[in-house]
Amino acid sequence: MVEILWFRQDLRLADQPAVRAAAEAGAVLPVYVWDEQSEGVRPPGGASRWWLTRSLAALDADLRARGGRLLVAEGRAAEVLAGLARETGARAIHATRQTEPWWPPVEARLAGLLRLHGWPTLHPAGAVATRTGGPFRVFTPYWRAHVAAGAPAPPSPAPAAIRFAEVPDGLAGRGVPRFAPRWAAGFAGVPGEAGAGAALAAFLPKLAAYGARRDFPAEEATSRLSAHLHFGEISAAACWHAAEGREGAEAWQRQLVWRDFAHEMIRQHPDSHERPHREAFAAMEWTDAEAEPGRGWLAAWQQGRTGYPLVDAGMRQLWRTGWMHNRVRMVAGSFLVKHLGIDWRHGERWFWDTLVDADLPNNAMGWQWVTGSGVDAQPFYRIFAPVMQAERFDALAYVARWAPEYRSVEPVNPIVEHRAAREAALARFAAIREGG
Numbered sequence: 001m002v003e004i005l006w007f008r009q010d011l012r013l014a015d016q017p018a019v020r021a022a023a024e025a026g027a028v029l030p031v032y033v034w035d036e037q038s039e040g041v042r043p044p045g046g047a048s049r050w051w052l053t054r055s056l057a058a059l060d061a062d063l064r065a066r067g068g069r070l071l072v073a074e075g076r077a078a079e080v081l082a083g084l085a086r087e088t089g090a091r092a093i094h095a096t097r098q099t100e101p102w103w104p105p106v107e108a109r110l111a112g113l114l115r116l117h118g119w120p121t122l123h124p125a126g127a128v129a130t131r132t133g134g135p136f137r138v139f140t141p142y143w144r145a146h147v148a149a150g151a152p153a154p155p156s157p158a159p160a161a162i163r164f165a166e167v168p169d170g171l172a173g174r175g176v177p178r179f180a181p182r183w184a185a186g187f188a189g190v191p192g193e194a195g196a197g198a199a200l201a202a203f204l205p206k207l208a209a210y211g212a213r214r215d216f217p218a219e220e221a222t223s224r225l226s227a228h229l230h231f232g233e234i235s236a237a238a239c240w241h242a243a244e245g246r247e248g249a250e251a252w253q254r255q256l257v258w259r260d261f262a263h264e265m266i267r268q269h270p271d272s273h274e275r276p277h278r279e280a281f282a283a284m285e286w287t288d289a290e291a292e293p294g295r296g297w298l299a300a301w302q303q304g305r306t307g308y309p310l311v312d313a314g315m316r317q318l319w320r321t322g323w324m325h326n327r328v329r330m331v332a333g334s335f336l337v338k339h340l341g342i343d344w345r346h347g348e349r350w351f352w353d354t355l356v357d358a359d360l361p362n363n364a365m366g367w368q369w370v371t372g373s374g375v376d377a378q379p380f381y382r383i384f385a386p387v388m389q390a391e392r393f394d395a396l397a398y399v400a401r402w403a404p405e406y407r408s409v410e411p412v413n414p415i416v417e418h419r420a421a422r423e424a425a426l427a428r429f430a431a432i433r434e435g436g
């Protein structure tokens with residue numbers, strides 16, 4: 001019998017429960033549905049498309065090496081998959097669970113056929129809960145409960161052999177699309193499962209220094225696994241277990257748990273990329289980007305022309321490589337929201353379009369964190385000073401690399417002056433506090 005294997009953000013063969021289940025059940029028909037039409041779907045941004053199409057090509061190559069191939073279809077996933085099941089007489093559709101809020105209605109329409117396996121996170125949804133069974137709102141107790149819940153299940157290897165179904169005539173589908181936004185020439189990373197494994201292997205020798213060096217943007221001290229994890233080219237459990245027992249593991253595993261926390265947040269607040277968790281922030285009077293003095297500020301931020309070396313270096317690293325160091329994401333994000341007073345959703349959307357690791361849970365949580373509107377966030381009144389951040393984290397070499405016209409980390413012709421911008425941000429915040 002034919003078993004449809006529906007790939008989503010789980011583009012790998014190892015430690016992939018749907019792959020295992022389909023291979024054990026019968027003849028496997030691997031499919032990816034390019035779906036931008038189902039209700040509520042948020043289509044990937046330009047940089048993510050670059051990564052995704054290459055990741056699909058890598059998966060197709062891995063399947064071909066085993067005698068199969070990846071069918072790529074386009075359209076509403078529920079209709080495409082139901083049609084495919086009818087035409088092939090498939091017994092079931094196997095998929096791993098996903099967190100993005102647009103999936104449940106699609107899955108409901110496939111209910112009779114769909115078999116959901118595994119989770120995108122270290123532990124199943126809701127498994128790490130408060131004593132009363134509710135969700136955590138603050139990270140530190142969530143982390144402690146996570147540790148108490150024990151290590152995630154160890155990763156399993158790819159099936160030794162997969163028997164593939166014949167692809168029926170007329171269903172050959174189109175090939176894997178290639179997509180490159182016009183700014184992609186310098187994008188970094190090797191999409192696909194092999195690229196993910198190589199990134200992990202390259203990172204493990206740096207693990208011992210991770211906790212001490214992860215905040216220094218000039219150093220390549222972090223794993224660069226974010227896009228691989230977003231597209232599921234490696235499982236979070238495989239990352240966890242590769243680190244386990246090594247010096248420095250805990251600091252990194254903590255970041256993997258932040259990722260789980262972000263998934264929990266999206267389950268509780270599916271509109272987190274649009275709606276502040278703290279209601280008071282809905283009343284915030286953001287800078288009008290169309291009128292003076294704010295006209296042109298958003299573009300200056302996007303293009304790395306604010307006059308603040310660390311902010312500009314970060315925004316240009318993002319544009320050129322599709323990735324930005326976490327510390328600089330925090331500083332540049334905070335600058336947009338607090339120094340410029342621009343609505344965080346503009347920043348969220350820009351990151352969505354330009355990050356190769358653009359991820360609904362992590363991006364929404366990151367932006368709500370820098371804004372101070374999130375469930376467990378940096379308070380609004382704590383305002384990163386870009387110069388002090390650059391000094392504290394030795395960012396001069398980073399600035400020299402991405403914004404070489406600056407000779408120091410001091411601002412040059414800044415679009416806003418730090419002290420005045422800080423006062424204005426605090427006043428804006430005081431107004432919503434009084435109002436709410």
Ligand SMILES: Cc1cc2nc3c(=O)[nH]c(=O)nc-3n(C[C@H](O)[C@H](O)[C@H](O)COP(=O)(O)OP(=O)(O)OC[C@H]3O[C@@H](n4cnc5c(N)ncnc54)[C@H](O)[C@@H]3O)c2cc1C
Nearest residue numbers: 222223224225226255259326329333357358359362363366
């Ligand atoms: C404003 C803002 C927006 C962000 N947008 C995204 C996004 O769209 N996609 C994304 O994956 N991350 C996002 N992050 C989180 C973080 O910056 C990146 O995950 C990290 O920089 C990726 O680099 P790395 O793989 O080398 O991380 P490492 O330091 O090696 O961490 C390992 C993994 O842990 C996870 N992780 C690390 N930090 C965080 C965090 N703060 N929150 C949740 N998970 C984390 C990621 O999956 C990461 O790959 C954002 C942060 C901010 C402040």
